[in-house]
Amino acid sequence: MTADPGETPAATVDAGTADLTLDAKVAAADVPPAILAQSLGEYVRVWWLRVRSGNSGLLPVVMAIVVVAVVFEIITPEHAYLRPSNLVYIFGLSTVYMVLAMAETLVLLLAEVDLSVGAVALIGGVIAFKLVQQPGPDWPWWLAVLAAFAICGAIGALQGALTAVLKVPSFVSTLGGFLLFSGVLVIILGGADSTVSLNTSDPNQNVIYEMVQGLISPVVAWIILAVVVVAAGASQWARTVRRRRRGLTTPPLILTAIKLALTAIFGAAVVIICSVNRGSSLRSVTGVPWVIPIVLVVLGIWTVVLQRTRFGRYIYAVGGNPEATRRAGVSLPAIRIWAFALCSATAALGGILLGSFFYGEYSSNTADPGQLVLYTVAAAVIGGVSLFGGRGKAIHGVLGGLLIGGIAYGVSLLSLGSLSTPLQYILPGGVLLIAVLIDVQSRRGAGAVTGV
Amino acid sequence: MTEVNEAPAGASRGGDGAEPLLRLRGIDKHFGPVQALYGVNLDLPAGQVTGLCGDNGAGKSVLTRTISGAHQPDHGEIFFDGKPVHIRSTRDASALGIETVYQDLALADNLDIVQNMFLGREPLSYGLLDEDSMELQAAETLSSLRVTTVRSIRQPVASLSGGQRQSVAVAKAVMWNSKLVLLDEPTAALGVVQTRSVLDLIKRLRDRGLAVMVISHNLTDVFEVADRIAVLYLGRMVAEGPTSTFDLQSVVQYMTTGTASGRPYEAAGSASGKG
Numbered sequence: 069m070t071a072d073p074g075e076t077p078a079a080t081v082d083a084g085t086a087d088l089t090l091d092a093k094v095a096a097a098d099v100p101p102a103i104l105a106q107s108l109g110e111y112v113r114v115w116w117l118r119v120r121s122g123n124s125g126l127l128p129v130v131m132a133i134v135v136v137a138v139v140f141e142i143i144t145p146e147h148a149y150l151r152p153s154n155l156v157y158i159f160g161l162s163t164v165y166m167v168l169a170m171a172e173t174l175v176l177l178l179a180e181v182d183l184s185v186g187a188v189a190l191i192g193g194v195i196a197f198k199l200v201q202q203p204g205p206d207w208p209w210w211l212a213v214l215a216a217f218a219i220c221g222a223i224g225a226l227q228g229a230l231t232a233v234l235k236v237p238s239f240v241s242t243l244g245g246f247l248l249f250s251g252v253l254v255i256i257l258g259g260a261d262s263t264v265s266l267n268t269s270d271p272n273q274n275v276i277y278e279m280v281q282g283l284i285s286p287v288v289a290w291i292i293l294a295v296v297v298v299a300a301g302a303s304q305w306a307r308t309v310r311r312r313r314r315g316l317t318t319p320p321l322i323l324t325a326i327k328l329a330l331t332a333i334f335g336a337a338v339v340i341i342c343s344v345n346r347g348s349s350l351r352s353v354t355g356v357p358w359v360i361p362i363v364l365v366v367l368g369i370w371t372v373v374l375q376r377t378r379f380g381r382y383i384y385a386v387g388g389n390p391e392a393t394r395r396a397g398v399s400l401p402a403i404r405i406w407a408f409a410l411c412s413a414t415a416a417l418g419g420i421l422l423g424s425f426f427y428g429e430y431s432s433n434t435a436d437p438g439q440l441v442l443y444t445v446a447a448a449v450i451g452g453v454s455l456f457g458g459r460g461k462a463i464h465g466v467l468g469g470l471l472i473g474g475i476a477y478g479v480s481l482l483s484l485g486s487l488s489t490p491l492q493y494i495l496p497g498g499v500l501l502i503a504v505l506i507d508v509q510s511r512r513g514a515g516a517v518t519g520v
Numbered sequence: 521m522t523e524v525n526e527a528p529a530g531a532s533r534g535g536d537g538a539e540p541l542l543r544l545r546g547i548d549k550h551f552g553p554v555q556a557l558y559g560v561n562l563d564l565p566a567g568q569v570t571g572l573c574g575d576n577g578a579g580k581s582v583l584t585r586t587i588s589g590a591h592q593p594d595h596g597e598i599f600f601d602g603k604p605v606h607i608r609s610t611r612d613a614s615a616l617g618i619e620t621v622y623q624d625l626a627l628a629d630n631l632d633i634v635q636n637m638f639l640g641r642e643p644l645s646y647g648l649l650d651e652d653s654m655e656l657q658a659a660e661t662l663s664s665l666r667v668t669t670v671r672s673i674r675q676p677v678a679s680l681s682g683g684q685r686q687s688v689a690v691a692k693a694v695m696w697n698s699k700l701v702l703l704d705e706p707t708a709a710l711g712v713v714q715t716r717s718v719l720d721l722i723k724r725l726r727d728r729g730l731a732v733m734v735i736s737h738n739l740t741d742v743f744e745v746a747d748r749i750a751v752l753y754l755g756r757m758v759a760e761g762p763t764s765t766f767d768l769q770s771v772v773q774y775m776t777t778g779t780a781s782g783r784p785y786e787a788a789g790s791a792s793g794k795g
Contacts, residue, residue, distance in 0.1 A: 376649050397610070397641075
């Protein structure tokens with residue numbers, strides 16, 4: 069047998085095209101609809117195909133939020149669940165879980181888990197609160213917040229190093245961290261019955277208090293919303309024009325318009341709900357809590373970092389195939405340690421918001437670190453972040469956090485007496501199990517396609 | 521002897537015409553008490569496909585890893601483009617233009633084709649990933665290799681067939697102005713049609729003037745695509761020459777006994793060793 073280097077068999081082209089042996093439907097099931105569809109109808113069809121094959125994206129969590137809202141509205145006494153005052157309270161409570169779930173997402177994407185986020189978040193909150201005390205350190209609020217970020221980031225880096233360098237499974241290293249830092253928390257709080265609270269008459273301490281408690285007047289909120297929607301629309305439009313000019317595919321314009329409209333409607337709904345007077349006739353309370361734009365900024369930061377930077381890309385790559393990532397010349401320990409550090413630093417913000425949410429007072433009763441971590445992991449996974457790594461976005465953490473906050477508050481509204489506390493665990497636990505089932509199922513779906 | 525040499529001009533040496541792109545001389549490698557390679561010589565000329573054969577444990581992987589920088593030889597010399605080089609890491613190998621496509625396909629399932637092809641070398645603009653440039657360049661590379669069956673280069677690798685995945689892995693390797701591509705079992709676990717398209721892809725790499733080394737157990741594939749064949753037996757290079765000097769039976773004999781019909785391999789042009 070001789071091989072002729074110059075030979076290019078005529079069959080080449082045919083054989084090449086015949087490679088498309090996959091059923092088009094099966095292949096499409098794993099492809100984001102926006103890149104295949106050139107029209108709205110096609111988009112909906114491809115999207116539905118994906119949903120049916122388990123790649124449902126945001127759909128389950130959005131549906132779950134609607135279901136939870138409807139159910140609690142029906143079963144709460146006087147149908148109080150959806151009253152504006154309650155909804156604003158839920159937004160405030162949920163923001164803590166949103167921030168923590170976004171933090172956890174960074175680590176879950178690596179196919180690791182951080183069970184210490186609850187304890188670390190509380191430590192971050194207490195540190196920030198302690199540092200602005202007067203008499204006491206009396207640090208400016210921003211320095212205290214940065215210090216909390218830095219200290220918690222260092223804690224995260226330490227736990228990350230245990231996992232990345234010493235190969236301790238993250239489940240164990242962060243479980244140890246959870247217990248250890250739960251103890252440290254009591255120490256820095258100054259004993260089991262101690263409290264640390266913000267003095268709202270001090271403008272410096274009041275800034276931290278106002279993070280959740282402070283309100284933006286409805287007029288300003290409308291202006292901010294308008295600016296955000298216009299900016300988002302303009303950037304989408306600029307992107308479409310740029311890609312068209314370079315001959316790249318763009319999603320159908322109508323689709324971009326619909327997404328933008330949905331964002332605007334959702335934003336408007338939040339502003340309207342927050343603009344209803346939830347005080348008394350004597351003292352009116354209206355406005356959007358500051359924490360909502362704060363969470364949106366965090367969401368923006370983590371979305372850009374995860375989707376548009378090398379670091380973010382490598383986080384996904386490590387979660388998908390660590391060996392391939394290593395061979396591509398990426399330092400796995402560096403990515404892992406940074407991810408754990410940034411997770412813990414973000415968690416510190418969650419802890420600060422938690423203290424602010426509880427009217428600026430931290431005690432050992434403010435939150436149970438164990439419950440906090442359960443809710444955090446549940447929020448991320450319910451939101452659609454895969455426990456197996458490599459799949460999920462910051463927005464999933466935000467929606468999952470809203471769902472968990474909605475359930476937690478709904479249960480407390482039910483006035484069930486002695487049943488209330490157990491249900492605080494049972495309901496989120498049940499939802500978490502369902503979410504993990506969906507996760508496992510969609511993973512199996514993806515595997516089936518790969519096996520072709 | 522069928523020789524098509526598009527190799528860069530270099531000092532003519534040996535029986536194979538122009539200077540090969542990569543030349544190994546006397547490579548020894550041992551792991552503890554186990555000697556994996558004994559004085560291995562190997563030439564990988566540009567514009568030719570070399571098939572590396574050998575039974576399990578013959579040293580194929582060790583040799584491949586030595587070229588790709590994952591292992592350092594204990595003794596011996598490596599010449600690239602006629603110049604002696606030391607390949608201490610896969611980074612060194614990449615810098616020279618040596619890329620390896622591993623058997624287990626170094627692709628991340630959850631990333632799309634573009635993201636995989638640029639993994640570790642993403643271009644940036646204003647500190648952020650330059651997705652548009654990546655997409656354009658990936659599309660250009662894939663179409664130049666006539667890998668045109670994927671629906672979208674933005675689909676996750678998980679949704680590709682085995683042949684498409686292998687094609688993406690190969691395209692990833694050649695995108696970086698590589699001069700030498702090492703393919704470890706490129707057709708293992710592929711169906712007939714997909715094997716066909718991967719073999720065609722390998723021929724296109726050769727036609728572009730790249731040096732290609734294919735490590736394969738499948739001798740039919742090796743004879744189909746290789747211009748030269750090299751056979752390792754228990755860490756020794758027992759036969760190396762143009763494909764025309766071998767037939768299926770003699771390669772099997774070299775692989776299993778180190779000789780063909782009791783005789784060692786002789787220089788190109790002499791008897792193929794079949795009795």
